[in-house]
Amino acid sequence: MTAKKGKVRISKLKRSNQKRTKLARQGKLKHKRNKKAMPKPLFGGPQNPPHQGTNEGEEESDHDLGILDMVDEDDIDFLKNAVSSRSYSLLNKIRYRNDSHKDVNKRKRAPDDGEREIEDKYEEELLEPGNKKTKYLLPIKTKQGIVCRTVEEEEEEVNYEDNEKENIPEEGKAVEPDSESDGEIVLDETVEGDSLNPNVPVNTAQLIFHRQQLLQKRKFQIGVLSSGLLEAPETKVKNFKVLLEIMEERTPEIHITVCKLACVSLLEVFKDLLPAYQIKHQETAGVKLKKTTLQLQNYEKSLLKAYKMYLQKLEKLTNILCPKRGNTKVFSEQEIALGKLSVQCLCELLVAHPYFNFSRNLAQMLIPFLNHRFSDVRERVAEAVKTVLKEDKKGEISLDIVRRINHLVKSRSHSVHVEVLGVLLSLRIKDVNLDKEKEDFIKQKKFKTHRQKLLTMSKRERKKSKKLEELEKELLETKAEENVQSKQQNLTEVTKTVFTIYFRVLKQAPSSKLLSVTLEGLARFAHCINLEFYHDLVNVMDHMLENEPLGHREQLHCVETVFTILSGQGDVLNIDPFRFYSHLYRNLLHINAGKSHGDMQIALRTLDAVLIKRRKKISNQRLLAFTKRVSTLALQLLHNGTLSCLALVKTILTMNKSVDILLDLDSTVGQGHYFPELEQPEYCNAGNTALWEMTVLQRHYHPTVRKFASHILHNVPATGEGSLPPELAKQSPEVLYTNFDPSDMAFSPSVPVPKKNVAKGRPLGKINFINQDLENYTENIFKAVNTTFS
Structure with missing residues (x-):
């Protein structure tokens, strides 16, 4: 007999495990958190907790009954x-569920x-x-x-302002960005609707409180956005857009203040984030790039776009200071202050990043403000332009600035402020030689022989030389050094443009207020002029000194220009500067401790060129006359000017032993009397006088002046009595003038406080008066004086 095959009986526990495994494989199994399923007994009966040690692989865990044992029965x-x-x-x-079978023997207490x-x-x-x-x-x-x-x-009603306050963290706590927004903050548009209801009357305190609330919200937003940009600029570059929107704040209570805060914050962010190179992107269609390269390009594009929008907004704000013709709108003081702040932001950006994109646009915007009606705006822009010209290493931005200044002076017909040409004095063109191009051409022409002219290059050789030139150009670009040749070309163009401006002022506006700064610029850069112009320039200076009503400062600049030319390459010219000696000798006494004390620096530079650099071409009588005039000038100057004059006299005595005659007090030897009022140094008989001014300067209030005067009276000894300390003996007159400048109201070194002198009176016992009343009267007076000063 064959037994029937029946269905295999499966227990409920095994069936549930199979179902659970199937659901787990399909991913449909729902896990119960914080609950541990207790295994059901296979047969009925109470569920007993498992004991430790029943199953070796089972982990220990805390169960409900274990916790209940630790709780009090009550x-x-x-x-x-x-x-x-x-x-x-x-x-x-x-x-x-009231389990009556549990805790039967526990003690109960009625509540x-x-x-x-x-x-x-x-x-x-x-x-x-x-x-x-x-x-x-x-x-x-x-x-x-x-x-x-x-x-x-x-119950308190929930207001919008309360919700806003809840969202603002406390001061000093870090703001944790939301994970969904990736740390970016969106401009809260609801702030625009926070304006007060005009139909409801409010007092001043409410207005101030309302404004402070709005301002605090904007400050917090600007601070968080700016700090986020500085922390991670690549990931939070969208914050630029929000900050630029904040600059256009429309709430009338906080419009100007918020705009100022946003301008300054963006200025600091851009100063930190902008690179030192120009951002140039080429279209790379169809070219696969690395992920990091693509991210960098996207970041640079976003940065450049935000920087451009920022400059456009600043330019719009600067229009407040320079309204267009026909615009009759009157701006308030707060709006004018906002315009000045925008100009300051443009200046700082130009100084911080002169080689970045849009630097030429910045120069074009700022140059017209050198001729602005507000003096503080002119000074601020002038300082920025001077800094850029001093620190320029390529010459490109300097060339742009000089061309803009040339266009401005020409368009205004030389009716501009002094600051427009004053910034040109900061140019670094001392090593430029305009004759170099001509000299190089002559050299090339000289070394070309007849044989080299006959030789011609073949087509293959021309192609080869062309490739070599391109290769050299690429090698120059790959080097991390500046191209010396391009820099020299830029500086040459700068020098030509500068002298074009100066010569036009001398020719068309010799009586304008630009004459002084023009002459100062010619004196500083005269050595760069072509040699063929030297003679004409000297004649122009002589004509101006004789015929034009120049001031003392302008006359000193003319003399300085002439002697600067003659001390350099113009030394080969056959020019007699006799008349210029007389102009300098006459104008020295116009310098004093008052308003004209600043002209002493011009006189020092000119005297250095006349008495030191050209000492072999000056006669003995002129040298004695100028030495005496300089020592006389030392009596009417501040202590820094006096020190520079004494240092100059010391240098003259060291280099020319014939000047020792001025230290001799014997007046019997000589050619007559000394005439200090004569304007010609040749005929004043300075050799018949002495440097008696040094005796007066030995009692000067400044200790360093006393040391110099004593040093000169001892005939400038190197060591021994009357010698100077090495740190003072090595300093030039110009350095002494700068180091001991008292404009900061401080002496260097400090002058000790003079001691109090107590007058010693005669004892009254030795004075015998015939009249007793007079004796009593004098005794009473002495007692009163002693009582007053005791």
Whole structure:
């Protein structure tokens, strides 16, 4: 007999495990968190907790009964009763199963009826809806029983401003960006609607409080956005857009203040983030790039776009200071201050990044402000332009600035402020020689022989030389050094443009206020002029000194220009500077400790060129006359000017032993009397006088002046009595003038306080008066004086 095959019986536990495994493979299994399923018994009966050690592979865990053992019995009974009676709203959703078979032998305690009633009443009244909220205070226990205390308070309505305040973190706490927004902050547009209702009357305090609230919100937004950009500019580059939107704040209470804050914040961000090179992108269509390269290009494009928008907004704000013709709008002081701030931001950007993109546009915007009606705007722009010209290493930005200045002076017909040409004095063109191009051409022409002219290059050789030139050009670009040749070409163009401006001023506007700064520029850069122009320039200076009504400063500049030319390449010219000696000798006495004390620097440079550099071409009588005039000038200057004059006299005495005659007090030897009033140094008989000024300067208030005067009177000894310390002996007159400048109201070294001299009077006992009344009167006077000063 064959047995029938029946279905295999499977237990419920195995079937449930199979179902669970199937759902887990399909990913449909729902995991229960914070709950551990207890295995059901195969046969009926109570579920007992597993004991340690029953299964070796089973992990130990905390179970409910273990926790219940640690809870007090009274607390367990209280919670059971609270859940069953639903006295706490918090426990309404908790289901309680009263297991009577558990804890039968436990001790039970009946709850206090009074306490239960208080708690039930509190829960019921707390859930009742209403406008008024009942606040329960601590109950008081008295002899009569427990007294409950309550206070009714109205519910506060939720305002928009309160929600805004909740979103603003406390000061000093870090702001954690939301994970979904990737740390970017979007401009809160609801701030635009925070303006007060014009139909509701408010007082001044409310207006100020409302403005402070709005301003605080904007400050917080600007600070978080700016700090985010500085921390991670590549990932938070979109913050630029929000900051630029904040610059266009429309709320009238905080419009100008918020715009200023946004301008300054963006200025500091751009100063830190902008690179030192220009950003240039080429279209790479169809070219696959690395992920990092693509991210860098996108970041640079976004940065350049934001920088351009920022400059456009600043330019729009600067139009407040320079309104267009026909615009009759009157701007307030706050708007003018905003315009000045925008000019300052442009200046700082040009100084910080003169080689970045749009630097030429910055120069074009700022040059017209050198001729602005506000003096503080002119000074600020002039300082920025001077800094750029001093630190320029390529010459490109200098050339752009000089061309803009040339166009401005020409378009205004030389009717501009002094600051327009004053910035040109900061140019670094001392090493430029305009004759170099001509000399190089002559050299090339000279070394070309007849044989080289006959030789011609073949087509292959020309192609080869062309490739070599391109290769050299590429090698220059790959080097991390500046191209010396291109820099020299730029500086040559700068020099030509500068002298074009100066010569046009001398020819067309010799009586304008630009003459002084023009002459100063010619004196500083005269050595760069072509040699063929030297003679004409000297004649122009002589004509101006004789015929034009020049001031003392302008005359000193003319003389300085001439002697600068003659001390350099113009030394080969056959020019007699006799008349210029007379102009310098006459104008020295016009310098004093007052307003003209600043002209002493011009006189020092000119005297150095006349008495030191050209000492072999000056006669002995002129040298004595100028030495005497300089020592006389030292009596009417501040101590820094006096020190520079004495240093110059010391140098003359060291280099020319014939000047020692001025230290001799014997006046019998000579050609006559000294005439200090004569304007010709040749005929004043300076050799018949002495440097008596040094005796007066030995009692000067400044100790360093006294040392120099004593050093000269001892005939400038190198060592021994009357010698100078090495740190003073090595300094030039110009360095002494700068180091001891008293404009900061401080002496270097400090002058000691003079000692108080107490007058010693005669004892009255030795004075015998014939008249007794007179003696009594004098005694009373002496007593009164001693009482007053004691």
